[in-house]
Amino acid sequence: MSDAGAEPPVLSVEIARKVYRSRRAEPVEAVRGLAFRVPAGEIVCLIGPSGAGKTTTLRILLGLDRDYEGSVAPDPREAGAGVGMVFQEPRLLPWRTVEQNVRLALPRERRARDLDGLFAPLGLEPWRDRYPGALSLGMQRRVALARALALDPRLLVLDEPFVSLDDTAAAQLRAIVADTVDRLGMSVLMVTHNIAEALGLADRLLLVSARPARLVGEERLPVPRPARDRAFVEATRAALAARYPGVIAD
Numbered sequence: 254m255s256d257a258g259a260e261p262p263v264l265s266v267e268i269a270r271k272v273y274r275s276r277r278a279e280p281v282e283a284v285r286g287l288a289f290r291v292p293a294g295e296i297v298c299l300i301g302p303s304g305a306g307k308t309t310t311l312r313i314l315l316g317l318d319r320d321y322e323g324s325v326a327p328d329p330r331e332a333g334a335g336v337g338m339v340f341q342e343p344r345l346l347p348w349r350t351v352e353q354n355v356r357l358a359l360p361r362e363r364r365a366r367d368l369d370g371l372f373a374p375l376g377l378e379p380w381r382d383r384y385p386g387a388l389s390l391g392m393q394r395r396v397a398l399a400r401a402l403a404l405d406p407r408l409l410v411l412d413e414p415f416v417s418l419d420d421t422a423a424a425q426l427r428a429i430v431a432d433t434v435d436r437l438g439m440s441v442l443m444v445t446h447n448i449a450e451a452l453g454l455a456d457r458l459l460l461v462s463a464r465p466a467r468l469v470g471e472e473r474l475p476v477p478r479p480a481r482d483r484a485f486v487e488a489t490r491a492a493l494a495a496r497y498p499g500v501i502a503d
Contacts, residue, residue, distance in 0.1 A: 262290040263335070263408045263440045266314055268323040271306070271465075283309045284321070285465040291408060296434055296441040298451035299459045301500060306466030307444045311412055314442075337406030341413045343393040345385040351396050352381040358400045368403065374436070375399050375429060391422030395429065402433065409434070411443040415450055427454055431478060448493065448501050452486045454478065460493075460500050470497055 271284040283306040291297050301307055312318040315338060316329030327334045345354045355371075356364045372378045375395045385393055394414060401409060414430070415423040431454060434441055445451055451458055452474065460470040472493065476485055494501045 260293050262292050264291040264314065264442065265326045266290070266310070266323075267325075268310065268313060268321055270323070271309055271313065271318075271321040282465040284313075284467070286467045287461065289459050289468060289471075291440050291442050293407075293440055294434075294438050295456045296431075296443065296454055297457050297459060298443045298445060298455040299461060300445060300448060300451055301461035301466060302463050303446055305446075305461055305463050307446075307461065308412070310461075310466060311410065311444055315410065335407035336410060337401030337404050337408070338410045339394070339397050339401050339412065339414055341416055343385070343390075343397040345393060345396055347385050350382050350384055351377060351388070351399075354385070354396060355400045355403050359403055366403075368399075371399055371403060374433065389422070391418050391426060394418070394426055398426075398429070398433075402437075407439055409439055409441045411441060413445055413447075414443065415445075415447070423450070430454065448490050449486055452489055453481055458493075460497050463499060469500060 267288040268284045269286060270282065273281045273283055287306075287310060289297075289299075299307055299310065309318065313321055313323075314325050314329060315336065316325075329336060346357070349357065352368065355368060359366065369378075372381060375398065377392075377395055377399060380388060380392060385396070388396070398414075411430070415426055418426065427450065430441070433439075443451070443454065455474060457474065458470075458472040459468060460472070461467060462469045474481075474489075490501065
């Protein structure tokens with residue numbers, strides 16, 4: 254992991270306020286005073302209860318919602334922002350093969366690039382010519398990951414990437430993400446409400462309150478990922494639940 258002070262962060266987010274307004278209902282304040290940074294080479298997990306505003310935060314930093322007070326750097330609307338996104342749902346085109354789904358996400362001038370070095374570590378080489386309907390959800394998520402990585406992003410954003418997977422598939426995908434990040438030296442921002450997943454993967458946790466989302470804590474995990482066994486996860490989860498009631502379920 255890179256020293257956070259050695260180079261500028263790959264992402265800086267400062268959301269002073271985000272309010273949803275409707276003619277039929279009272280305004281709803283979704284985010285208030287949420288600021289954080291993601292340094293180069295670090296895996297950061299944004300954790301909070303369901304409905305806390307995590308998805309709203311993602312939409313802002315991806316440039317999908319511009320109606321807010323604050324700033325995001327780099328500006329996601331600019332070319333070369335260097336962000337790859339993996340959503341909860343794989344969002345694959347069912348009438349396109351695995352390889353076609355990945356290539357179509359690339360700029361036209363890069364669609365002929367060699368993908369062997371991308372597919373092999375993800376275990377997708379035998380599935381290149383298959384259609385999404387022939388794949389399990391776990392394999393579809395690997396394709397979605399490949400699609401994001403094909404862009405060579407500096408920052409990979411993951412939205413609940415392991416939800417609805419069985420324990421084995423989730424563990425395999427977590428290992429792939431960790432290996433990919435270490436191998437390519439990129440940064441990751443993962444949004445989740447599953448503390449066990451975060452404790453198994455993250456370098457740093459950002460804990461946000463219930464709506465309106467605000468940063469209530471920041472925790473660095475001192476134990477290297479390979480040494481984080483079940484006992485570590487359970488003990489750390491209990492300690493965090495006591496420290497941040499309402500944010501993490503005990």
